[in-house]
Amino acid sequence: MSTNNALHVAVLGGDGIGPEVMAPALEVLRKIEATSDLKFRFTEAPAGANHYLATGKSMPDATVRLCDEADAILLGACGLPSVRYPDNTEIMPQVELRFHFDLYAGVRPARLIPGVPSPIVGADRRGIDLVVIRESTEGLFASMGKGVVTDTEARETLLITRKTSERLFEFSFRLAERRKARGRSGGGLTCVDKANVFKAFAFFREMFDEAAKRHPDVKTERLYVDACSALLVKRPWDFDVMVMENMFGDILSDMTAGLIGGMGMAPSADIGDRHAVFQPCHGTAPDIMGQGKANPTAMILSAAMMLDWLADKHGLEGATEACERIERAVDKVYADGIKPMEFGGRNGTADIAKAVLAAL
Numbered sequence: 001m002s003t004n005n006a007l008h009v010a011v012l013g014g015d016g017i018g019p020e021v022m023a024p025a026l027e028v029l030r031k032i033e034a035t036s037d038l039k040f041r042f043t044e045a046p047a048g049a050n051h052y053l054a055t056g057k058s059m060p061d062a063t064v065r066l067c068d069e070a071d072a073i074l075l076g077a078c079g080l081p082s083v084r085y086p087d088n089t090e091i092m093p094q095v096e097l098r099f100h101f102d103l104y105a106g107v108r109p110a111r112l113i114p115g116v117p118s119p120i121v122g123a124d125r126r127g128i129d130l131v132v133i134r135e136s137t138e139g140l141f142a143s144m145g146k147g148v149v150t151d152t153e154a155r156e157t158l159l160i161t162r163k164t165s166e167r168l169f170e171f172s173f174r175l176a177e178r179r180k181a182r183g184r185s186g187g188g189l190t191c192v193d194k195a196n197v198f199k200a201f202a203f204f205r206e207m208f209d210e211a212a213k214r215h216p217d218v219k220t221e222r223l224y225v226d227a228c229s230a231l232l233v234k235r236p237w238d239f240d241v242m243v244m245e246n247m248f249g250d251i252l253s254d255m256t257a258g259l260i261g262g263m264g265m266a267p268s269a270d271i272g273d274r275h276a277v278f279q280p281c282h283g284t285a286p287d288i289m290g291q292g293k294a295n296p297t298a299m300i301l302s303a304a305m306m307l308d309w310l311a312d313k314h315g316l317e318g319a320t321e322a323c324e325r326i327e328r329a330v331d332k333v334y335a336d337g338i339k340p341m342e343f344g345g346r347n348g349t350a351d352i353a354k355a356v357l358a359a360l
């Protein structure tokens with residue numbers, strides 16, 4: 001923690017709707033500061049496609065240094081489809097940060113907030129409250145920038161290591177235990193893989209089984225990713241914490257975001273042993289940028305996740321309370337009938353931000 005016990009937060013707004021949803025999240029944190037014992041110091045820094053256009057780099061070294069020194073990192077969204085590296089891939093400093101700081105646990109909660117429409121029949125009655133943990137530094141993404149393409153074939157290599165998997169499973173079991181202790185769930189954990197076809201996933205599952213023996217209180221389940229996808233749309237209320245390889249998590253976490261109303265509702269965190277980045281699941285949404293239509297809920301809930309992580313890391317009870325206050329404020333706003341443009345309503349960024357601040 002930095003001077004005066006203030007929590008130092010690196011703020012990377014990014015591109016597209018990134019800065020648009022970041023502004024309300026910072027307002028919410030400032031309101032928390034004004035009404036609690038918590039103190040923050042925010043330092044904004046550039047990263048993303050616009051920075052690349054201006055300088056030829058996805059982010060300056062100073063941004064990486066700031067992220068290293070800060071207590072936590074808040075990120076809006078980065079990248080624009082029209083701005084690309086010479087190999088045609090997009091500018092993705094958020095992915096670079098995952099590798100640089102070894103942020104192996106991508107935490108993607110999907111909780112259906114009462115009042116928000118879900119495409120799943122019965123979800124309003126049964127509720128959805130699950131967490132996808134996406135391994136974020138290996139799997140198929142370990143091949144990023146290293147794939148080989150010839151005239152006749154293309155190859156990308158998937159990587160699963162013992163070192164990362166063991167830490168990932170330990171993190172996942174611990175999260176399942178914490179959720180159970182808070183009365184948030186039954187304390188279950190599902191390993192999602194394709195162990196029936198690939199040796200790499202059999203290895204992944206074997207390490208999961210070893211970790212399960214160390215956590216006998218957590219109810220475990222093993223599912224193949226294809227079967228799991230079908231179950232997620234049939235009975236999402238039966239899932240609690242789910243852990244999986246990077247690419248599977250990339251896909252399934254967008255799907256679970258869809259189950260709870262859309263990308264603008266889904267917060268996320270990329271967590272390592274020392275650092276963590278908190279950002280919404282969504283991207284820069286170029287189709288709606290600059291129009292005041294973006295739903296800032298995912299970014300605000302990501303800021304709440306940051307407080308929960310800081311609470312756990314530094315033993316700050318006030319931060320747990322602040323996280324819960326933000327979640328309750330968001331719940332109240334939706335219970336009171338706010339309807340983001342994202343799902344056909346009339347409320348844009350400013351309305352939602354104002355309502356959450358008022359509810360706080």
Ligand code: ATP
Nearest residue numbers: 263264282283284285286287288293294295296342
């Ligand atoms: P990435 O590859 O970075 O995840 P993407 O282009 O696949 O990005 P998004 O930028 O998340 O996906 O956009 C997908 C769709 O969801 C778009 O139609 C976008 O407008 C919508 N969307 C994303 N985030 C929000 C938000 N916060 N509020 C409203 N709509 C959103």
